[in-house]
Amino acid sequence: MDVIEAVKKRKSIRGYKPDPVAKEVLEEILELAKWAPSAMNTQPWEFTVLAGYVLENIKRSNIELLKSGVSPNPEHMVVGWPMESIYRQRQVNLAKQLFQLMDIPREDKEKRAKWQEQGFRYFDAPAAIIVSVDRCLSETGPLIDIGAVIQTICLTALHFGLGTCIEDQGAMYPDVLRKYAHIAESKRIVMAIAIGYPDWDFPANKLESEREPIKDMATWLGFD
Numbered sequence: 675m676d677v678i679e680a681v682k683k684r685k686s687i688r689g690y691k692p693d694p695v696a697k698e699v700l701e702e703i704l705e706l707a708k709w710a711p712s713a714m715n716t717q718p719w720e721f722t723v724l725a726g727y728v729l730e731n732i733k734r735s736n737i738e739l740l741k742s743g744v745s746p747n748p749e750h751m752v753v754g755w756p757m758e759s760i761y762r763q764r765q766v767n768l769a770k771q772l773f774q775l776m777d778i779p780r781e782d783k784e785k786r787a788k789w790q791e792q793g794f795r796y797f798d799a800p801a802a803i804i805v806s807v808d809r810c811l812s813e814t815g816p817l818i819d820i821g822a823v824i825q826t827i828c829l830t831a832l833h834f835g836l837g838t839c840i841e842d843q844g845a846m847y848p849d850v851l852r853k854y855a856h857i858a859e860s861k862r863i864v865m866a867i868a869i870g871y872p873d874w875d876f877p878a879n880k881l882e883s884e885r886e887p888i889k890d891m892a893t894w895l896g897f898d
């Protein structure tokens with residue numbers, strides 16, 4: 675798969691086949707993704723790769739906390755979207771599209787809660803990668819490096835027929851991850867990536883997310 679095809683094909687996968695992903699495949703993905711750039715080649719990323727009973731324990735505990743109303747306490751900066759902004763509007767549009775595909779009426783609180791749980795269950799992916807950084811680094815400094823390596827993981831995964839979903843939700847209860855995945859207190863848990871073989875019949879996977887035209891995003895100078 676060439677780069678352009680991979681960039682176009684990558685999309686967030688929110689429904690997976692139960693088939694496990696071989697450790698060797700996940701290792702190869704990380705071996706490739708480590709070639710992502712980082713500021714001054716600092717390579718601040720650390721990966722905790724989860725599957726099997728460890729991931730099951732984490733899924734179960736996340737859901738227990740969510741259902742008992744325990745507020746998520748992520749360790750990374752969660753972006754806030756001002757209510758009247760275009761960013762909030764795009765977020766609402768995404769939610770509307772997903773709810774439509776998943777047949778979740780706006781007023782159906784039970785179905786909405788069930789859908790939210792899916793994110794905390796890594797969308798039932800058979801594996802997940804937790805990305806963390808050492809706390810000696812600033813909270814925001816390594817985030818560009820982390821973004822680069824995460825996108826590289828998601829693109830590389832396509833080569834192996836795998837789908838991914840980068841997800842805040844999977845890192846919202848860091849204490850659960852610390853308990854079952856033994857992530858040290860000295861590490862800041864930044865993000866989760868669900869990974870597995872896509873279930874293409876799963877309705878949410880049919881989502882074609884939108885992008886603004888580049889003419890509205892880019893300023894061009896010195897070309898004429």
Ligand SMILES: Cc1cc2nc3c(=O)[nH]c(=O)nc-3n(C[C@H](O)[C@H](O)[C@H](O)COP(=O)(O)O)c2cc1C
Nearest residue numbers: 684685686687688768793839840841842843844883
């Ligand atoms: C930093 C970050 C956090 C995200 N967190 C979630 C999440 O918690 N749950 C989810 O379903 N998708 C999550 N996503 C996926 C985005 O919703 C998705 O990338 C966006 O809607 C564009 O769709 P696409 O990935 O299919 O192109 C996240 C993506 C990023 C980059």
